[in-house]
Amino acid sequence: MNIRHLEYFVILSDELHFRRTAERLGITQAPLSLGIQALENELGARLFHRTKRAVSLTEAGMALLDDARAVLSRLEHGKEAVWQTVSGEVGRLRVGFTNASSLAPFFPHLIRQYRTSWPKVSMVLSEISSSLQLEALEQRELDVSILRLLPNAQVNSTIVCTPLLQEPLLLALHSGHPLAKAEQVSVADVRDEAFIVYARKAGIAVSEQILQLCAKRGFVPNVVQEVQQASTMIGLASTGLGVAIVPAPLATIAVPGVVFRTFTDLDATTTLYVAHRFGDANSRVRQFVNLALDIVQA
Incomplete structure (x- = not known):
């Protein structure tokens, strides 16, 4: 399942308006519509009722919404965890x-x-x-x-x-x-x-x-x-x-x-001396070494 299409679905579920959703995503309405159609085709179910005046969730769309939010939330949490680890914010x-x-x-x-x-x-x-x-x-x-x-x-x-x-x-x-x-x-x-x-x-x-x-x-x-x-x-x-x-x-x-x-x-x-492995990508090591040098040179 395309994560980007899932994001389109969640934001459109919030806005229930294609133009406002496209503006929030920073895209035009055409790729938004294509993304929603692709998601519907993959799932084999219509997710939105569309008329010229309104957009609303179908029963299938309502069934998907909570899980879709949870998937995007877990993905965001995973990205944050990776960033914190790489930046040296967490870890050992x-x-x-x-x-x-x-x-x-x-x-x-x-x-x-x-x-x-x-x-x-x-x-x-x-x-x-x-x-x-x-x-x-x-x-x-x-x-x-x-x-x-x-x-x-x-x-x-x-x-x-x-x-x-x-x-x-x-x-x-x-x-x-x-x-x-x-x-x-x-x-x-x-x-x-x-x-x-x-x-x-x-x-x-x-x-x-x-x-x-x-x-x-x-x-x-x-x-x-x-x-x-x-x-x-x-x-x-x-x-x-x-x-x-x-x-x-x-x-x-x-x-x-x-x-x-x-x-x-x-x-x-x-x-x-302060010692570490050559080329170690661990940001926590770099932070510790730099702090040690700053303190003794202060």
Whole structure:
């Protein structure tokens, strides 16, 4: 059944006048008459009584009218649903993020503003390491990620990584440690210290960065404890078990007995990226990426 002819039928049923109906449709009366005739021929029944003075619905026309309105309404609803999905108004957005990135000042602002701007989008947040985020993006298990990369990392060509912001790395240590008295320290100053680090098997990019920083100074950290969570790292630093090198946002974890010191080394930094699949047509991804860039650049 021709949907356009069905629309002709419904509007003519409202107007019961061919000229006014044609004007509403933006056509002439000839294609309107042909469309109604074609619909009648397809259904095998007259839908309108026509005289020179009046147009009225037949019994068959009255039987069709409610269903015709329902069909056009469902079609309009479907078109609206498609438009909302394509425009990013509705749907699902799966966002990956690292433990430390959730503590960065921009992160809660980003999530809150996105949810406010697109309230009909279902946002699924997943805390996951950077390396696993890249895998999840490739496997289409995530739509967009906030992550870190190793210097000179080889990323799959299907993934686009855009720098968001660069953060300093800080030294976390017990307040009674001799280096706690210094306002600034260098990476070389911790050569002989015991280290608390992220477990390498966890795939946390910043832990590899720290190993590279130390290697450039000619030493391998003396690791006394591996951990899975940033809060555990800071908590163990408070015991005096060892020192930890952490992204700056972790300084927001207030644990008694822990102080943070800035490194003088210019390369003691880490970069956060927003990542997504190349050529992804998902409007929700584009909106999230643009919003993230706007917020960090504001």
